[in-house]
Amino acid sequence: MKPTFLALTLAATLPWSAYAAEYRQIQADQSAITFVYQQMGVAMEGKFRRFTAQLQFDPERLESAQATVEVDLASIDTGSADGDQEVAGKTWFDTSAFPTARFVASRVKALGDHRYEATGQLTIKGKTQDIVVPATFAAQGQSGVFDGRFTLRRADFAIGQGPWAAFDVVANDVQIQFRLTARTGE
Amino acid sequence: MTPHYTPVAKTLHWLMAVLLFGLLALGFTMTDLPLSPQKLQLYSWHKWAGVTVFLLVLFRLAWRATHRPPPLPDHLPKMMRFAAHAGHALLYLLMLAIPLSGWLMSSAKGFQTVWFGVLPIPDLLDKDKELGDLLQTVHLSLNLLFVAVIVGHIGAALKHHFIDRDDVLTRMLPTRNLES
Ligand code: HEM
Numbered sequence: 001m002k003p004t005f006l007a008l009t010l011a012a013t014l015p016w017s018a019y020a021a022e023y024r025q026i027q028a029d030q031s032a033i034t035f036v037y038q039q040m041g042v043a044m045e046g047k048f049r050r051f052t053a054q055l056q057f058d059p060e061r062l063e064s065a066q067a068t069v070e071v072d073l074a075s076i077d078t079g080s081a082d083g084d085q086e087v088a089g090k091t092w093f094d095t096s097a098f099p100t101a102r103f104v105a106s107r108v109k110a111l112g113d114h115r116y117e118a119t120g121q122l123t124i125k126g127k128t129q130d131i132v133v134p135a136t137f138a139a140q141g142q143s144g145v146f147d148g149r150f151t152l153r154r155a156d157f158a159i160g161q162g163p164w165a166a167f168d169v170v171a172n173d174v175q176i177q178f179r180l181t182a183r184t185g186e
Numbered sequence: 187m188t189p190h191y192t193p194v195a196k197t198l199h200w201l202m203a204v205l206l207f208g209l210l211a212l213g214f215t216m217t218d219l220p221l222s223p224q225k226l227q228l229y230s231w232h233k234w235a236g237v238t239v240f241l242l243v244l245f246r247l248a249w250r251a252t253h254r255p256p257p258l259p260d261h262l263p264k265m266m267r268f269a270a271h272a273g274h275a276l277l278y279l280l281m282l283a284i285p286l287s288g289w290l291m292s293s294a295k296g297f298q299t300v301w302f303g304v305l306p307i308p309d310l311l312d313k314d315k316e317l318g319d320l321l322q323t324v325h326l327s328l329n330l331l332f333v334a335v336i337v338g339h340i341g342a343a344l345k346h347h348f349i350d351r352d353d354v355l356t357r358m359l360p361t362r363n364l365e366s
Binding site: 043 | 224230295296299304357
């Protein structure tokens, strides 16, 4: 291939891909998925250390937006080693049988003012629920940041059964917070 | 002159004796339990009772500062007097330091204390695993020392009663306020 031709091809594709501004690649080191719940009336925080996301998000072309987020449940950090071990067990996540939690967005709607709403299905421990996840999106050049939170009820996914099923010690509502930083694809 | 403690001092002494005995027993047993809702509940109760003891100690110290305890019997040699005062000072110090270390440990471990599930006690320390583990060791060590001092305290009281046959034990007992 002649160098001039190469340069021409590059010149033709570069501006186009910059325009498209489709955010696809999650920057793990600038992303976080955390959760907050009540234990004996006290707010407790935890996080997941490992998760992956496949993303196709262009604010200008929401109809083709896609997102799949997978969380490695064994990477949980509940704040204590005891807790981490406990929630891996059968009555909680049963991570040996159900290692990942998956959210697949089927539709993304703009609410204006950088606010969006993703409708999709959340699957944990073999149970699937339709959920709506609100998030803001702020683009800074090559990277964009999604920030959002939603509340799930752990009982809907059989998380915490048996002795943990009552909500007096560990509440049913769990607030999931996420911050996902994505870069535009090359 | 009455050789007895004031009724308030007596009430505080025995109320705290019961609470502290319960806290020690609860502390040593709850930590060995496997994780369960009961364990979390016991931890909360332990923390609530511990904070209560801390507040009671503050009140008790204020009471003691304004109501001098009856003097020690005259027959006590100087060394024994010193040992008695030092022992009591150490008990007060530990009754303050143990709940403080428990509170700071809870903060460092990221488990806030909410007194009786209602009143949140601010976390002075940020979450820090290593510091939390260190404070857990501090809490445990202070408690072991506390148990040793309590054993000495009870032993001394019994010695006064059965060997010296003085009124050091009886003047703290709930009844017998009439005797001179
Ligand atoms: C005078 C009051 C207190 C006494 C006598 C006491 C006594 C004890 C004892 C004996 C233990 C077992 C130590 C071990 O085996 O590691 C313990 C553990 C513990 N205490 Fe206290 N405590 C008091 C106050 C508090 C307070 C105020 C708090 C928190 C606000 C607290 C929080 C804890 C916690 C979280 C543990 C468990 C540590 C672990 O996870 O191993 N304690 N306490």
